[in-house]
Amino acid sequence: MRAVVNIHLKQGVLDPQGKAVHHALGSLGFHSPQEVRVGKQILLELREGLSHEEALEEVRQMCERLLANTVIEEYQIEILP
Amino acid sequence: MRVVVVQFPGTNCEFDTRYAFERLGAKVEILWHKEREIPQGSDLVVLPGGFSYGDYLRSGAIARFSPIMEGVRRFAQKGGYVLGICNGFQILLESHLLPGAMKRNANLHFISKFHHIKVLHNDNKFLSKTRKGEILYIPIAHAEGNYYVDDEELKRMHERGQILLQYCDAKGEYANPNGSLEAIAGICNEQKNVFGLMPHPERACEPLLGSDDGLRMLQGFLD
Numbered sequence: 001m002r003a004v005v006n007i008h009l010k011q012g013v014l015d016p017q018g019k020a021v022h023h024a025l026g027s028l029g030f031h032s033p034q035e036v037r038v039g040k041q042i043l044l045e046l047r048e049g050l051s052h053e054e055a056l057e058e059v060r061q062m063c064e065r066l067l068a069n070t071v072i073e074e075y076q077i078e079i080l081p
Numbered sequence: 082m083r084v085v086v087v088q089f090p091g092t093n094c095e096f097d098t099r100y101a102f103e104r105l106g107a108k109v110e111i112l113w114h115k116e117r118e119i120p121q122g123s124d125l126v127v128l129p130g131g132f133s134y135g136d137y138l139r140s141g142a143i144a145r146f147s148p149i150m151e152g153v154r155r156f157a158q159k160g161g162y163v164l165g166i167c168n169g170f171q172i173l174l175e176s177h178l179l180p181g182a183m184k185r186n187a188n189l190h191f192i193s194k195f196h197h198i199k200v201l202h203n204d205n206k207f208l209s210k211t212r213k214g215e216i217l218y219i220p221i222a223h224a225e226g227n228y229y230v231d232d233e234e235l236k237r238m239h240e241r242g243q244i245l246l247q248y249c250d251a252k253g254e255y256a257n258p259n260g261s262l263e264a265i266a267g268i269c270n271e272q273k274n275v276f277g278l279m280p281h282p283e284r285a286c287e288p289l290l291g292s293d294d295g296l297r298m299l300q301g302f303l304d
Binding site: 014067069072 | 139174185188260
């Protein structure tokens with residue numbers, strides 16, 4: 001069982017990396033992006049035998065306590081078989 | 082005056098910090114992060130600068146769970162004075178001992194240079210030896226010093242006088258090296274016993290090296 005955690009700065013919190021990438025894309029001729037936000041992805045291999053709900057709840061606690069800083073970041077969790 | 086300087090794996094300012102406080106006449110002990118308690122009789126705990134745990138995940142995010150941090154929390158809850166410098170400030174933010182969070186510098190660069198900072202409030206132990214409005218000259222050296230806090234908390238911090246230091250130019254006009262909200266360089270908690278700043282006062286203790294303004298900041302803790 002695997003969990004995929006995606007972490008980004010919250011909407012409304014200016015993302016300096018996203019802004020720099022947006023600018024670089026523009027100078028390469030890619031003008032379609034209206035906004036770029038850079039985040040990080042954390043992959044977790046979980047032990048077998050957890051239910052989907054148990055896995056989701058445990059990873060949610062990991063995000064709240066360590067993986068994300070909820071003052072500035074938001075996260076999405078995906079549980080895969 | 083007994084000062085404890087906490088050393089995490091990756092800390093690199095512990096010896097400069099010890100030098101600065103010893104120069105002021107304090108007794109200084111460097112304490113490994115695996116310890117659980119702040120020694121009895123300590124007057125001040127300093128979380129010094131560096132790159133604890135290689136800044137992995139986020140600056141300070143892993144050091145926050147070091148065994149000593151529970152001891153630091155208890156020490157602060159009993160009213161003990163805590164000072165976080167640079168990475169130490171980031172650890173205090175991650176620990177929620179101070180409000181807000183750090184982002185990458187707005188220009189994405191690691192910035193290492195002397196900068197002017199203005200004292201906004203001196204009605205606290207840390208800055209008691211400086212004057213309100215005084216402009217200090219102190220080095221900064223960080224990649225993640227872009228301070229952020231939400232509007233509501235920022236308003237409360239202003240009301241309580243928790244915004245202590247602001248980046249500025251030599252004349253005291255607005256200057257912002259890293260994109261920090263309102264060019265904030267240093268803050269404290271509501272009780273005014275936990276302090277955090279990105280600039281390095283311990284690196285400004287010898288006129289020969291450019292400035293000794295840092296001594297007057299640290300001196301506040303010695304009364």
